[in-house]
Amino acid sequence: MIGWKRSGEENGVGVSLQETNPVWYGENYRYLMGAIASIHYYLDRYIAVKNGQDLIPTAPPQRPSWSDAPPALVTLSDRFHLSDFEENILLLCVGRALHPQFRELYAIAQDQPDCTYPTFHLALNLLPEPHWQAFTPHAPLRRWQLLHIATEEDITHSRLQIDEGILHYLMGEPYRDSLLAGVIEPLTPTTLPLPPSHFALTQDLIPLLQQPDALVQLCGSDPEQAAAIAQHLSQSLGRSLYGLKASALPTDLAAVKQLVSRWQRWATLAPNLLLIEQDSNATHTAALHLFLQTIPGGAIVATPERITVPHRAIAPFDLPRLGYSEQLHLWEAALGEQAQGLNGQLQGLVAQFNLSPATIQAASQVPHAGASAQEYAHHLWAFCRNHARPKIEHLAQRMETLATWDELILPPREKGILRAIAAQVQQRAKVYEEWGFGRKGQRGLGISALFAGPSGTGKTMAAEVIAQEFRLDLYRIDLSAVSSKYIGETEKNLRQIFDAAEAGGAVLLFDEADALFGKRTQVKDSHDRHANLEVSYLLQRMEAYQGLAILTTNLKDSLDEAFLRRLRFIINFPFPNQESRGEIWRHIFPADMPSQNLNYQLLGQLDVAGGNIRSIAMNAAFLAAHGGEPVQMKHILEGAKAEYLKLGRSLTPAETMGWIDPD
Numbered sequence: 001m002i003g004w005k006r007s008g009e010e011n012g013v014g015v016s017l018q019e020t021n022p023v024w025y026g027e028n029y030r031y032l033m034g035a036i037a038s039i040h041y042y043l044d045r046y047i048a049v050k051n052g053q054d055l056i057p058t059a060p061p062q063r064p065s066w067s068d069a070p071p072a073l074v075t076l077s078d079r080f081h082l083s084d085f086e087e088n089i090l091l092l093c094v095g096r097a098l099h100p101q102f103r104e105l106y107a108i109a110q111d112q113p114d115c116t117y118p119t120f121h122l123a124l125n126l127l128p129e130p131h132w133q134a135f136t137p138h139a140p141l142r143r144w145q146l147l148h149i150a151t152e153e154d155i156t157h158s159r160l161q162i163d164e165g166i167l168h169y170l171m172g173e174p175y176r177d178s179l180l181a182g183v184i185e186p187l188t189p190t191t192l193p194l195p196p197s198h199f200a201l202t203q204d205l206i207p208l209l210q211q212p213d214a215l216v217q218l219c220g221s222d223p224e225q226a227a228a229i230a231q232h233l234s235q236s237l238g239r240s241l242y243g244l245k246a247s248a249l250p251t252d253l254a255a256v257k258q259l260v261s262r263w264q265r266w267a268t269l270a271p272n273l274l275l276i277e278q279d280s281n282a283t284h285t286a287a288l289h290l291f292l293q294t295i296p297g298g299a300i301v302a303t304p305e306r307i308t309v310p311h312r313a314i315a316p317f318d319l320p321r322l323g324y325s326e327q328l329h330l331w332e333a334a335l336g337e338q339a340q341g342l343n344g345q346l347q348g349l350v351a352q353f354n355l356s357p358a359t360i361q362a363a364s365q366v367p368h369a370g371a372s373a374q375e376y377a378h379h380l381w382a383f384c385r386n387h388a389r390p391k392i393e394h395l396a397q398r399m400e401t402l403a404t405w406d407e408l409i410l411p412p413r414e415k416g417i418l419r420a421i422a423a424q425v426q427q428r429a430k431v432y433e434e435w436g437f438g439r440k441g442q443r444g445l446g447i448s449a450l451f452a453g454p455s456g457t458g459k460t461m462a463a464e465v466i467a468q469e470f471r472l473d474l475y476r477i478d479l480s481a482v483s484s485k486y487i488g489e490t491e492k493n494l495r496q497i498f499d500a501a502e503a504g505g506a507v508l509l510f511d512e513a514d515a516l517f518g519k520r521t522q523v524k525d526s527h528d529r530h531a532n533l534e535v536s537y538l539l540q541r542m543e544a545y546q547g548l549a550i551l552t553t554n555l556k557d558s559l560d561e562a563f564l565r566r567l568r569f570i571i572n573f574p575f576p577n578q579e580s581r582g583e584i585w586r587h588i589f590p591a592d593m594p595s596q597n598l599n600y601q602l603l604g605q606l607d608v609a610g611g612n613i614r615s616i617a618m619n620a621a622f623l624a625a626h627g628g629e630p631v632q633m634k635h636i637l638e639g640a641k642a643e644y645l646k647l648g649r650s651l652t653p654a655e656t657m658g659w660i661d662p663d
Contacts (some may be wrong), residue, residue: 024069028172031071034063036095037428039088043105045124050109065250069282072170079268080140088127089134092118093147094170095163118622121156127565145264169269179262187243187275190231194359195326198225201317202232205300208315209237209273213297219306220319222503223277224356226302229319230275235405239273240297246278249287250378256287260294276301304499321502324350324433329479332356338376344482351429351506352472353384381471388504389473392497395474395482396508401468403461407480409576409610410458410582412524417571421449425548425567446545450564452556453573456611461550462573464508466548473506480512483534490534498541502532510538513551513559578604581613594630602633606640608647616643 012397038060048055070078077087095102096117099452103116110122122128133139135155141147146166150159165177194202208214218226220242234241250256266272276299278288292301292309306316322330327350330340339346355363363383368376390396424431426445434437438445443470451459467474473499482493501508542549543566553559557571564570576584582604589595606613619639624631637659644651 007521009137011095020208020602022307023067025064025172027064027068028071030064032094032170033068034061035073035087035091036098038063038104039095040090040105042088042128043102043109043125044073045352047105047109054196056068069131069593072172076146076166076170076269080144080146083129083134083139085123085127085131086139086141087130088135089120089123089141089160090146090162090166092127093160094122094167097162097167112594116161117161119157119160122409124156131283142270143261145261146265160442175266175269177262177266178264179259183248183259184244184263184274184582186243187227187231188239189235189241190228190358192361193226194228194232195322195330195357197320197322197326198229199232199646201238201320202229205229205233205317207235208564209233209300210296211297214299215292215297215312215314216300217306217314218300218302218319220302220304220321222319223302224358225322226277226355227275229450230273230302233300234273237273239271241273241275243275243277246276246288246291248286249284249285249291251287253287253290256290257294260291262295267298270646273297274299278307304495317543322354324429324438327354327360331361331363335362336364338364340367341373342377342380343373346375347429347433348426349381349384351433352381352547353388354503354505355384355388359384359387364366385471385473385504388506390475390497390500390504390506391641392475392500395493395497396477399460399476399509400462401472401474403464403468405465405469407588408458408461408465409580410462411574411580414571414573415584417569418462418466419570422469425466425470428598429548446541446543446547447548447569448539448567449548449550449569449571450556450559450567451550451552451573453552454554454575454609456577456613457573460511461610462571463507463550467507472547473504474509475501475506476509476511478512480509491537494534494538494541502546507547508545508549510551513553513585514555521558535560539563542567556619575609580604581606581608581610584610584613585617585627588613589621589631593621594624596630596632598633598636599658602658603636605657607652608643612643612647616640619643 041058041060045055073091076082082090087641096106105123107113107116109126110119123134124132128138134141137143142149145163147163148161150161152158165175169175179328179374184661193199201217205216208216218229220226231241250259253608263274267274274295276288276292278301292299292314293312301314301321306313328347332352335342335346345403363380366376368379370447371379389398408418410418428447432445451462453459465476467470469497477497482497483488484493497508542551551567554571582600585598585600585603606616610617616636616639619642620631620635623635623638627635629635638654640651640656
């Protein structure tokens, strides 16, 4: 690119101007050949003088004129401020690359048959207006690596060679740099309009990015939306957009400096816009900081949170999340007439999933021919759930949700609270958006709950039931694994979980809350103070999370009352009584399992929780299957003995009374 937008560069393909602008391409070629002809003229005169020939005074050939945009050589010399002598040195190298005749001329001019290449020594003797400064490392030819110098000789007699990317550029071909390839790549422009909040942000960024040393930071958790903003900015500024992932940077800092130099060379030739995407790979932090310190202006760095770079000013901007009304408008625009046929189900989908405009556009392609409104809404929901599925496998476990309300055996009061939680999950769109509670602020809009009770009493199953009813993903997070002894690491892990889960509003089940919660202790040192901050951060994110976040604990009494007050729901899962245990036994066996003479009332005598009942039932089923029999009370008795042995308990006669006929 030579200062104006080339056709074909917009899509990152790089189409030759020979095809898209043949007039310029022809004029550029003629101008370059005319410039090389002047080098041929200087070579002929130099050789003639060496041979003692008399010369007729002549002038170097005039370079051709051009009608429209300047030739590549003119643009390059102007951008890098090359003197006439430096430009002619560059042409010495171009001539050798394009014309085999030059090799013989260089050998003759230097009285060395093997010296078929130009050198600084030859340039000093051959070209007009020579100056030694052109050879220094900080002069344009070497600073921008427009040519390369072999190191086997001293500087004046070393071989000079044109850089391949610069040669292609001078010939009018799309710029290619082997060092940048695979690290900095062109990005495909978007045709989707920006939502109003993001468009307003671009209007603030355009004046900044027009400054020569501008570096802008977009802080947010959605790199796809940051890329969309960068694409619109590049179009508004008339620049091509390129992308760099921080994880692609080399870890060797010398290689990073070389990469910056090559990018700066390209940016000098054609002002571009670079989007740098930060990720969580800590091994590249030093490389990223060095890259940001030394890169020229015209760059956007997209980060999950604000970063600071020593000795470099970065203008930070928060990337606003798309609100409900913006999301709804995007859906309606993408679906068109199909939105009307969803019979109001679109609102619930919009309230649940926070997707990018590109993903919403992709969702509009979900097949709907012949499907009812209910079936089409179901397909859209499945599409959104799959695309919004958070990538937090290293911090959370996605669980299959098959449990139903009938399988969940709880006292009426506790089950009623669970129904209330489910109702709030279902009615969030109406209360927060249609009725306007969400417009009064985001604080406190998250649905947070604490499930307290002994192990095996149904806390996890209750979360499964709610997730299953609303076709949501359920993620189990072990807080004991998330917590870290290093200050700041726990919050970092929690931030990754919530940020990743926001797009789909998954149900988050934070297990073993006792690992993080506890009675607020007297602050004696920085670690005590930070432990309280970790808890506060978790509760703050739960209050703002657009989905359902659940904490579980076996020791509710150990939790601080100040923390409990910030949770919207608290449910105590009691140890099941005999009647409840009988109901659990009634629902624990699959319908396809053969059974014989099972007495659920007698089975309820076993003084164990639901989790243990499931283990006993599983053991009994394997015993019966191995014996080729249906499941009977004798098999459950053997399974119970194995489970009690694991628990370190003994079966009492009262628990198994009436199970087995003495005969």
